[in-house]
Amino acid sequence: MKMKKKRFLSLILMLVMLVSTLVMSGCGTEKKSGNEGNYDGELVYDHSMELQYAKLFSVDYYKGGYKLITITNRDEDTAIVSKQSKLLLVPDGMSAPSGVDSDTVILKTPVTNMLVSSTPVTSLMNASNCLDNISQVTYDKKSWYIDAVKKAFDDGKLTYVGDYKAPDYETIIAGAPTLAIFSTMLTSVPDVAEKLKELGINYILDQSTYEDHPLGRVEWAKLYAALCNEEDAATDMFNAQAAYVDTLSKAEKTGKSVAVFYITSKGKLYVRNAGDYLAQMVNIAGGDYIFSDLNADKTGTQEMGIESFYEKAKDADYIIYVWNLGGKPSTLNDFTGYNSILADIKAVKDGNVWCTTPDFFQIADTIGSMINDINLMLNADADTSELTYLKKLK
Template sequence: MSQKITLGLAAAALLISILAVALAWSTSAKVEEALHATGQELGALTSAVKSLNSTLASLASGVEQRLANVEREAAAAKNATAILLKAAQAPAGEVPVKYAKLFSIRYEGGYYVLRDALGRTILLAPRGAGPALTKFYVDKYKPAAVVYYPVQRAVYMSSTHVAMAYRLYKEGGDAHVLKSVVGIMWGKEYAWHLPEVAKALENGTIRDVGPASSPNYEQIAALKPDVVFVYFYPGPYGTEAVIQRLDQLKIPYAVVNEFQEGSPLGRAEWIKFIAAFYNLTDAAVKIFDGAEAKWNSLAALAREAEHRPRVAWFIIFGGVLYPAGPQVRELISLAGGRYAYSNYSRVDLEVVLKEKDVDVLVWSGYGVQSVSDILKIEPRLSELKAVAVGRLYAYSDAFYQLANAYPDQVLEELLWIIHPELAPPGNFTLFVPLR
């Protein structure tokens, strides 16, 4: 009996052990499954964390980039504001132009804004100016040319332009103006009445760069001018092609058509335009004001004359008589004279020979040295009173070179001619008494 109980207990124990092992196996499998599932979740979580970290890093980089952009934009805005503030606070105004119609000069701080004879805008920027401020004015005015002043190297097309620069140099006391002239068109074709210019052309300091209608562009480019002063007129023998070529070569130029102004003072006033390229507008204004004051003083003196002599003014060339134009007639009146042919709408040789009672004859050209030179051209002029009494004058060969720059001297010498009793003649420069 006890043996049976023992066997029964053993069997029960064995069954319990088997059940325990089965339970343990089942639990282990579940645990393993649970661990596997947990591992997968951890992997997914790790991947998600990595993705989040990447996203956060990308966001951080984007934020840094945006912050950098904002900082740059803020700095640019600050600089732009500073430039606008500087421009707004800079003194602005115009250089006074009283008589000339074909140019203007504005200034804003250290910058000049010019209008030349073709209506082009030229920006003059001071050397060493900050590029940002210069760009501001370039964007504002969109100039046809930007020139940095004071110009170091300049080429001139006309001797009349050189004469204005010379007067600026001589009376303004700035030698740099003359030193800046490195080239002149037709330079060696003129008889120069500006001694320093003549000497510089002779020793090669100033180069002759060929005729005004077709200059030597290679030579001009080699001189590396800051600016070329040109005059403009159209036509097959004009200078339009010169301007087009300078545009192609990207050589800055300024158009100076002083000869188109309606008055002598208007022509002379172009000295202010040229002076701007040297930052010498104050000196030019002073020079011009002095010339204007002398002009007005001479005109006032002429008004005191008790009589007004009759003045004939013409030249005969190729058998054709060319009389005085409206500007010359006004000049005669200012000098206290009467134009001899004011009652005629058309003046020719027949009129001149009819109106013999003229007090003064001005031959409006040069190349004649005596009365006999005139009479070789037209012998019948001997019948004129002015020729008979010896009051016959001609232009000197300096007239066309200097007259536009020195209108006060033109009027002074004309007063000597018409009213020697009011203004005893001095040394003639622009006119020549013919004997």
């Protein structure tokens, strides 16, 4: 009887010691990997975000969950923005480190209640599970093609604060945004930038349009995801878009030439510069941009006379007409009605005039898929008239 009692007590003692060891081990692991304790108020570098194409921003990660975002501003205007913009993101429950540069904006993560004045940036954030972190925008509901954004308006989660050129400051103040994200178009209205500074509203300028590669634009989603602690979602989205380009890079060139342009309601014709991302998208898709010698070092567009345009584009195999920036033709007759000389272009005679869809410039998170569409266009048979982002004029 005594032997059984001793064995029982020994077993109990062993179980107690085992549980104690496990508890102590668990506590030690929690302290080592958690945000509290060891690195509170300190910046101890850990690693940097991996980027494939984007060159104008970086995200550095520090022990304890701190993040430092650095943006290189291409259009330096000291009245608007300095050469670099820095955001230090402090995780919930941690203290802001001392000795941080006075120009660095310190924000708690996840960053919520943001004002976003860019439809492509909003699309990137929406694709990275960050739409709920936006509360104010400078485009009203009718301007949007993104269903989730329109629903956010209906649900009262988004507030229109007026056009970026003349925003409603009272509405902005009432919403008290923690951070405002503008496109570089803010540089054209320095008075707005000055007013934001006066009101104490922190803002950054999205520089994605200056990236050398079209996928660099998409990769800016990772920066915005870092604000919301949604880096994995942004990486998954980016990888899916990059996969289209990776596949096309292994394919042979089609040898087909493409012109990309639009004509305004006043009859002015604008061609995409050779350095523009749309021209690059054509080349990546396996085509040859026909204006390859036009401002190879510039993005955006160049106005061109119709005769000069015709002389260069008359033998183009395909036309991609930027539908939402110019006149909006519904038929091939509408298109040639802008100027009779257009009817003599090879692409028009062959019935290879394609228009971009209305949402083309709003959904930056689909650029890889758009490039794939251009490739599909270049290889389409005569019966194909509609793709996801391109539609043939008949």
